[in-house]
Amino acid sequence: EAGVVQSPRYKIIEKKQPVAFWCNPISGHNTLYWYLQNLGQGPELLIRYENEEAVDDSQLPKDRFSAERLKGVDSTLKIQPAELGDSAVYLCASSHIQGAAGANVLTFGAGSRLTVL
């Protein structure tokens, strides 16, 4: 089966510009996650979707970050305007419906590396 697909893989922008990342999860996975990974750090959860509903967005900086998952399949994460400190890797992951076997096993995409100049 196809894995979690993310695009673009790399993005370089100047500060104050907008940027968007796209994620297509594994078919049948109803839960989708966006993680932020700073250099030399482990991933940190930004937002989690159950189908099209954002059920945990407590770590999402809502002044500049937004996300959507229309139709409960693919998702877009947007930053507007970008700041220097946003330079990082943005990882998307997906998993099976909660409660089923393997519910807590996340499959990650390759990530989108953002550089803000």
Add this chain to the structure above:
Amino acid sequence: AQSVTQPDIHITVSEGASLELRCNYSYGATPYLFWYVQSPGQGLQLLLKYFSGDTLVQGIKGFEAEFKRSQSSFNLRKPSVHWSDAAEYFCAVGPATGGGNKLTFGTGTQLKVEL
């Protein structure tokens, strides 16, 4: 709050030598525990997981990990390291029930393999 500590930021081993990467966790209930590996420019790949049962779990690529509740540890081991194992390794903890699959990751251990 749940947390994960990986005390070794960098580890260097010779090819063919044994490997142990340390992971300690803090969690108020029965945890799910995971080890992921990340090669440069890639996403995270699941090596193995512990949900319940046998405390010694086998994973892919010849890795294993042992859950020790009394020590709050979940150390990753491999008897003989290959040069292709050079990567960054992340330990993660998540809730066994509820909590919405929220994984907390450690800061990672960078493994270097000397030929």
